[in-house]
Amino acid sequence: MRRSKSKGLKGAFVGTLAAASLVALAACGGSSSTSESTEAEAATSAETAPTGEETAAAEDPITIGFVTHVVGNPFIEQIIDAAEQAATDLGVEIQVTGPAGADADAQLKAAQSLIASGVDGIAISVPSESMVQGLNQIIAGGTPIVTFNLLQAGVNGPYVGEKSVESGRILGKSILDGLGGTGAKGQAILGNCFPGFPVLENRAKGVQESLAAAPGIEVLGPFDVKVDAAENYAKWEGLLSANPDAVALIGLCAPDIASLGKLKKTNPDAPFIAGGYDLTAENLAALESGDAQVSIGQTPFMQGYAPVYMLVDAIRNGIDIASPAFLNAGTEIVTQSSVQEPFDLPPLTFTELLEISASPEMSREYYQPLVEGVIPNWQSELKPIGDESS
Amino acid sequence: MTNCATGIDSRKGTAVRADRKINLIKRGRRLPDEIGVGAALVALIAFVSLIQPRFLGIDNLLNLVANNTIIAILAMGIVFLLATGEIDLSFGYILNITAVVAGLLMIAGLPIAVAVIIALVLGAALGAFNGFLTVLFRLPLIIITLGTASMYAGLSLVINRSGSVVPPKEVTNSEYFQFMGGLSEFPISPLILVLVVTFIILSFVFYRSRFGYRVTALGSNPEGARLAGIPVARVRIQVTALMGLLAGLCGVLFLSFRGAVDPTTGSGYLLPVIAAAIIGGTPLTGGTGSLVGAILGAMVIAVIDTGIVFLGIDAVWSTFVTGAVIIAAVGIDQLVKAQRRKSRN
Numbered sequence: 001m002r003r004s005k006s007k008g009l010k011g012a013f014v015g016t017l018a019a020a021s022l023v024a025l026a027a028c029g030g031s032s033s034t035s036e037s038t039e040a041e042a043a044t045s046a047e048t049a050p051t052g053e054e055t056a057a058a059e060d061p062i063t064i065g066f067v068t069h070v071v072g073n074p075f076i077e078q079i080i081d082a083a084e085q086a087a088t089d090l091g092v093e094i095q096v097t098g099p100a101g102a103d104a105d106a107q108l109k110a111a112q113s114l115i116a117s118g119v120d121g122i123a124i125s126v127p128s129e130s131m132v133q134g135l136n137q138i139i140a141g142g143t144p145i146v147t148f149n150l151l152q153a154g155v156n157g158p159y160v161g162e163k164s165v166e167s168g169r170i171l172g173k174s175i176l177d178g179l180g181g182t183g184a185k186g187q188a189i190l191g192n193c194f195p196g197f198p199v200l201e202n203r204a205k206g207v208q209e210s211l212a213a214a215p216g217i218e219v220l221g222p223f224d225v226k227v228d229a230a231e232n233y234a235k236w237e238g239l240l241s242a243n244p245d246a247v248a249l250i251g252l253c254a255p256d257i258a259s260l261g262k263l264k265k266t267n268p269d270a271p272f273i274a275g276g277y278d279l280t281a282e283n284l285a286a287l288e289s290g291d292a293q294v295s296i297g298q299t300p301f302m303q304g305y306a307p308v309y310m311l312v313d314a315i316r317n318g319i320d321i322a323s324p325a326f327l328n329a330g331t332e333i334v335t336q337s338s339v340q341e342p343f344d345l346p347p348l349t350f351t352e353l354l355e356i357s358a359s360p361e362m363s364r365e366y367y368q369p370l371v372e373g374v375i376p377n378w379q380s381e382l383k384p385i386g387d388e389s390s
Numbered sequence: 391m392t393n394c395a396t397g398i399d400s401r402k403g404t405a406v407r408a409d410r411k412i413n414l415i416k417r418g419r420r421l422p423d424e425i426g427v428g429a430a431l432v433a434l435i436a437f438v439s440l441i442q443p444r445f446l447g448i449d450n451l452l453n454l455v456a457n458n459t460i461i462a463i464l465a466m467g468i469v470f471l472l473a474t475g476e477i478d479l480s481f482g483y484i485l486n487i488t489a490v491v492a493g494l495l496m497i498a499g500l501p502i503a504v505a506v507i508i509a510l511v512l513g514a515a516l517g518a519f520n521g522f523l524t525v526l527f528r529l530p531l532i533i534i535t536l537g538t539a540s541m542y543a544g545l546s547l548v549i550n551r552s553g554s555v556v557p558p559k560e561v562t563n564s565e566y567f568q569f570m571g572g573l574s575e576f577p578i579s580p581l582i583l584v585l586v587v588t589f590i591i592l593s594f595v596f597y598r599s600r601f602g603y604r605v606t607a608l609g610s611n612p613e614g615a616r617l618a619g620i621p622v623a624r625v626r627i628q629v630t631a632l633m634g635l636l637a638g639l640c641g642v643l644f645l646s647f648r649g650a651v652d653p654t655t656g657s658g659y660l661l662p663v664i665a666a667a668i669i670g671g672t673p674l675t676g677g678t679g680s681l682v683g684a685i686l687g688a689m690v691i692a693v694i695d696t697g698i699v700f701l702g703i704d705a706v707w708s709t710f711v712t713g714a715v716i717i718a719a720v721g722i723d724q725l726v727k728a729q730r731r732k733s734r735n
Contacts, residue, residue, distance in 0.1 A: 095699070095702055097698075097699055099658070101658070102654060103654070103657070103658035104652055104654060104655070105644075105648075105655070105658060106658055106695075108648075109457050109695065109696075110695075110699055112453060112457065113695070113696040113699035113700065114699055116444065116445070116447070116449075116450040116453065116696070116700075117442060117444060117445070117699060117700045118444055127652075127654075128554065128650075128652035128654065128655070129554030129556050129650040129651075129652055130554065130644070130648040130649070130650040130651055130652050130655060131648075132649070132650065133562075133571060133648055133649040133650070134648065137572075137573075194654075195547065195653065196547075196550075196553050196554065196652065196653035196654070201553075
């Protein structure tokens with residue numbers, strides 16, 4: 001039980017290091033997470049902002065907290081880009097935060113810290129049921145919350161996301177079409193990167209519903225294929241090794257298409273076709289090379305832009321949003337030869353989609369019809385929360 | 391000669407007690423060892439408050455403590471393990487499985503108190519199982535818990551069918567859940583009270599009980615402890631059972647505070663909990679530890695995490711800073727030890 005005085009010095013050093021780190025980060029990173037709504041930017045954004053928003057900067061300053069379930073994920077980054085564009089357009093501050101890996105407790109703590117720091121509203125993805133009570137306490141305290149991407153129906157606020165069961169049905173049908181229709185035969189393997197997430201479970205349900213139309217198709221899974229890219233590839237590789245004659249490998253998360261495309265490249269003779277979710281650069285590359293057949297997009301622009309718009313609108317105009325409701329973000333269906341966008345958006349070629357996915361500015365420009373149409377009319381577009389899984 | 395009551399050779403036991411007395415006297419003459427981490431905590435709070443005065447609000451600070459109670463309690467458990475020279479990687483999943491079992495028992499209609507007791511016993515049993523395997527295979531706990539962590543995580547997924555466990559309204563509307571969830575009129579979060587009570591009990595166990603002596607003796611010199619008559623295997627199992635019990639307690643607290651438990655609950659605690667104990671001054675080499683330091687370490691991490699939000703810094707840096715502090719803590723610990731050895735020679 002010997003202790004030395006020098007341990008006290010150690011603690012002081014550690015504290016100094018931590019403080020120094022914070023100083024350094026405050027100096028170099030402070031501006032990176034907030035949308036600097038300078039006058040110049042406000043002037044620039046006025047060209048694209050909806051009518052009536054030009055006076056936004058003159059009103060009380062509003063800060064929106066934007067909390068994601070993971071940071072550094074390409075799909076989530078697309079959502080964040082759109083949220084920051086909304087903040088710029090509306091002349092508000094936005095603070096983006098979230099845990100490095102899926103950690104619901106850390107995410108809820110981040111939301112609570114944002115409240116303590118004085119934000120006026122929070123947009124948050126909700127991966128876990130254990131966050132619901134804490135979020136409802138925040139709402140009861142008077143801070144509006146809009147959820148996006150990952151749904152927990154118990155949260156007393158609107159949700160912006162895809163129709164999860166329906167998007168699964170679309171994916172299942174696309175796969176079945178690729179296999180030749182309801183007469184197809186063989187094994188289809190279903191992978192879920194995060195078993196237990198309601199949205200993912202719903203997607204799985206939709207895929208299974210569509211595949212059930214082909215009596216000759218045997219669905220194996222859903223198997224846990226993990227969300228980390230390296231683990232995800234290893235899991236799919238193992239599944240293919242165990243089932244080399246599988247005719248379809250179907251993922252439900254962003255990393256799957258990239259993994260399956262790589263798997264197809266290294267196993268060109270394997271008979272499977274691949275399908276999954278999200279339009280990240282890696283996934284689009286797999287589609288472009290023909291190593292994957294179909295990817296379902298969930299319109300990340302809508303999922304980032306709309307929650308910020310709704311919060312600012314609710315705060316500025318005193319709109320009560322403290323009850324569950326659903327705003328459909330739409331479903332995109334992308335193959336090598338076709339791109340189907342929701343909300344009657346202008347048609348896109350695959351090459352144009354590639355360019356848009358890589359450029360937040362081009363994405364903002366392409367989705368301008370949403371900024372002028374569905375998003376400002378969000379109140380009339382809201383549906384009962386049950387519609388999300390219908 | 392072995393003392394039957396303590397299990398320690400009476401001469402060695404007397405020597406150990408004399409050594410501790412001398413240390414206590416020495417401690418009285420100088421500042422406590424935790425002054426460093428305490429000062430670090432104050433400096434961090436002062437720094438963030440200087441830029442964002444709202445951070446210093448009493449409500450914010452109390453919430454900060456309450457929100458990190460689980461990390462602080464688990465860190466105190468890790469202090470016991472580190473004092474024996476071991477590290478447990480499975481406690482997050484013990485937390486998960488105990489919370490899941492407690493929730494399912496409540497859903498099945500068992501009284502809350504019974505479900506809580508079963509969860510605590512289960513936690514202790516899973517912890518003891520870790521210790522039993524360590525003794526059986528004569529392997530470090532870190533290796534055993536590499537396996538059992540996955541076992542417990544998988545078992546929990548099987549039990550909860552890969553979904554969240556949410557006790558029904560009649561349970562979550564009970565006085566217990568309302569109180570523990572911070573929904574009652576009670577002025578501070580009950581989690582803070584649990585932290586204080588747990589700290590008092592563990593302090594007695596660590597610093598004043600025969601078990602505490604044995605834990606530090608085992609970590610200081612395992613072979614010496616064995617020769618001194620300390621039942622090494624039993625102490626190893628007891629200390630892992632204690633860690634399991636604390637993880638079970640945290641599982642119950644999590645369920646009570648959040649009103650639900652998810653398949654991923656508990657997986658994020660490993661790094662901050664071990665970091666808290668190490669930042670608090672507990673070395674990896676065993677033989678000593680600081681419970682106050684563990685709590686202060688947990689609060690340092692909490693202030694870093696919350697401070698980053700207050701300062702508007704991207705959350706990705708939170709993980710970086712936490713990691714940097716751990717590396718610095720461990721590195722400085724080794725440098726200080728080397729310096730002390732050099733001075734002695």
